[in-house]
Amino acid sequence: MMMEENYQSLRTTVRRLPQRGVYDRAAIHQILDEGLVCHVGFVIEGQPYVIPMVYVRVEERVYLHGSRASRMLRALAGGVEACITVTLVDGLVLARSAFHHSMNYRSAVVFGTGAAVEGSAEKGAVLHALSEHLVPGRWQEIRGPNEKELQQTLVVAIPIREASAKIRTGPPLDDEEDHALPTWAGVLPLRQMPSQPVPDPRLPPDIPVPLHVKRYVGPASV
């Protein structure tokens, strides 16, 4: 398959602040690979719905999963137009003027239509990839899905055909004359951080916190 080097299209072209628009494949993949939750937009009878979901990107597809009974997943598997947005908040940009306050962020928007992934082996592979995306190293220590569980699970693949990203980085950009103000300006970095794991109350006390969980929390606890 010929691979386009970027995902730009009429629909994805960033119109506001076009200098923030990014269509590069690698940049978009990086945002998709760093996020844990996407927001999935779709339309039913003219009404937009936006629902948070975990997801994983594998090659040129975004995968969603959930119960076979999910109205949203069934609609997505049926091929309704979807918009999948992943937003990483990197910091609050504190300017000298209210007007130039902003946020440092990276967001990726993918447009496409989905289809159900059929076959237990294929579904299992997606769930494995999703697990590795969320908590690398955990899959090998858990009980994998059995046939009944796979049957209950609907997996939907959305090919990444049109996509764009918006990225803002760096310090505030104040009007020149506002630099004379005695106001502190800068960036307050924000990041989604893990804290110490909380064992299941029913966990036997002799089962230690595994390495893949310690690694997630950070080098200090390994």
Add this chain to the structure above:
Amino acid sequence: MMMEENYQSLRTTVRRLPQRGVYDRAAIHQILDEGLVCHVGFVIEGQPYVIPMVYVRVEERVYLHGSRASRMLRALAGGVEACITVTLVDGLVLARSAFHHSMNYRSAVVFGTGAAVEGSAEKGAVLHALSEHLVPGRWQEIRGPNEKELQQTLVVAIPIREASAKIRTGPPLDDEEDHALPTWAGVLPLRQMPSQPVPDPRLPPDIPVPLHVKRYVGPASV
């Protein structure tokens, strides 16, 4: 105005895992007040769009703002149907089986149609509330918006008429027989955390980090 105690409607009724559905006004307000970024869904020519934005709730409205040139804001001000979703990720739920892995989260979904806020005083009040929502205490130390900046800013109010929340908390809920497995299970808490502020490279060195920024980063730095 008569106030309903909850926002439930046919459109907002949570169908999947209905035990996670919440329609209580206070619970929904709390989620809206804790988030920094919402994902706004709307439809143009049948295509759903999902765009991240900062926002603030004041009483029974969610306010968005941006440039007058923004196609999305103009559509929202023109009264297209919108869906505004705020998601707070609280942790990864690590079960003994792949199937029962989950996420602890709180999300709120608001359906409504917007209208532009007119008048500089009204717009200024919304921007003030937004600033207090994002970084409490900062507004009084910055240069407020001037008339020209207010003219360039489109503020849209979306009344909260129909809304719902979904909340998952607590430990993994494994199948009874899986408790015999020697697998660590529990919750990895996640939280959006600030780190040390980064001064603007152009900031004069004699301007100290103000209290409202120190407070944001945490008690240890005050």
